[in-house]
Amino acid sequence: MNKSLGIMLVDDQAERAQMVCEQLRAAGYRLLAQLSSAEGLLYQVERHKPDIVLIDIESPDRDILESLAIINRQAPTPVAVFSARGNAEFIARAVESGVSAYMAEGISAERVQPAIEIAMAQFRSYQQLRQSLERTQKQLDERKAIERAKGLLMAKKNLSEDAAHKTLRNLAMSSNATMRAVAEQIIHYFQPGN
Structure with a gap:
């Protein structure tokens, strides 16, 4: 896995976001942007052109899923979501919206790299299928x-x-x-x- 990937982090808890940013940098990833909400997500993705978007929001909602669906159509980008909200219906809707990996637990140092690898692999597979x-x-x-x-x-x-x-x-x-x-x-x- 290429650790020089450019990452955009969306996290609504400042203290946790700071810790995750430090962990990402320590692991060799490039942090392109850190957002406290998913508002204007498409604009931020088009502006920063991340290799992957990591989202850790306490209560992701329909607005986030709609934003992700638009990104999936207009600027396809791998997305990994970390959330305590783990009901099957919401996860299915997240995947339909373009989420490449959904971790039904909060973000942590141990989970970041595997989530990135899963999201990147799933995204590549989906893009190949879409092109075919x-x-x-x-x-x-x-x-x-x-x-x-x-x-x-x-x-x-x-x-x-x-x-x-x-x-x-x-x-x-x-x-x-x-x-x-x-x-x-x-x-x-x-x-x-x-």
């Missing part, structure tokens, strides 16, 4: 557009499926465009009203 899903969705959308354009060419120009596919491919090559782009142009051209 996005690629698959893009390929599926491309295939659907091509199939629809072929169907339109077959119906409107009385072409066989093979001839429609060759027409698409030739148009793409001659216009130096992707088959999807050509397919979308054909779909647009044959839409009612055009």
